[in-house]
Amino acid sequence: MKKETILDKIGKEKLVVVIRLSEQKYIPEVIKALVTGGVKVLEITSNTPGFLEEIKNARIAYPDILVGAGTVINAKIAKDAIEAGAQFIVTPNTNPEVVKVSHDNNVPVLMGALTPTEVCNAVAAGADVVKLFPIANMGVKYFKAIKGPLSNVAFFAVGGISLENIQEWKEAGVSGFGLGGNLVKPIHNQQNFESIVSLAKEVIKTIHK
Numbered sequence: 532m533k534k535e536t537i538l539d540k541i542g543k544e545k546l547v548v549v550i551r552l553s554e555q556k557y558i559p560e561v562i563k564a565l566v567t568g569g570v571k572v573l574e575i576t577s578n579t580p581g582f583l584e585e586i587k588n589a590r591i592a593y594p595d596i597l598v599g600a601g602t603v604i605n606a607k608i609a610k611d612a613i614e615a616g617a618q619f620i621v622t623p624n625t626n627p628e629v630v631k632v633s634h635d636n637n638v639p640v641l642m643g644a645l646t647p648t649e650v651c652n653a654v655a656a657g658a659d660v661v662k663l664f665p666i667a668n669m670g671v672k673y674f675k676a677i678k679g680p681l682s683n684v685a686f687f688a689v690g691g692i693s694l695e696n697i698q699e700w701k702e703a704g705v706s707g708f709g710l711g712g713n714l715v716k717p718i719h720n721q722q723n724f725e726s727i728v729s730l731a732k733e734v735i736k737t738i739h740k
Contacts, residue, residue, distance in 0.1 A: 534637045548573040549711030555581035557717040568731025574601035583615040590616040606632045625649045627656035660685045667691020671703045
């Protein structure tokens with residue numbers, strides 16, 4: 532799939548779900564719950580045990596969803612993730628080398644940045660989307676201040692985003708969201724599975740209404 536096609540789908544979905552778990556065994560069920568709930572774009576972070584294997588497994592099990600790698604802090608992790616089948620790369624930091632490796636392989640990058648300088652450096656490096664992170668403690672007013680002089684940048688808000696504040700961020704003008712935390716919990720029983728399905732549906736409905 533071409534980089535532009537992947538970006539177009541991410542842009543339309545406006546949601547990347549972040550899977551960061553302490554135990555690999557829960558990943559397949561979490562992904563199944565998210566997909567059942569309508570999620571079409573997700574990332575598995577590099578500090579999740581077995582993340583490369585689970586990227587491969589998810590690509591096979593769900594060919595119609597986009598599977599990316601998150602917490603890609605350097606070029607080596609980016610290369611390994613892309614070889615495992617990651618369709619997009621997400622970073623918490625601003626690292627031009629990650630962009631180079633990714634774009635050399637026709638893979639888009641959602642690059643982490645928070646300050647105006649970091650945002651501009653990410654754009655200059657060729658980031659396809661700027662992941663404004665961690666935005667929770669900075670808030671909507673900070674985003675609006677950043678967005679003012681950088682209105683041509685596509686921002687995804689990540690960190691502290693929840694069902695309760697999505698509407699506020701939408702009205703502020705973000706292009707999309709990254710959600711993990713309460714949306715992605717280890718599954719210990721069927722009730723938790725169904726709660727993930729239900730919450731995913733609500734999040735998607737709120738984003739697109």
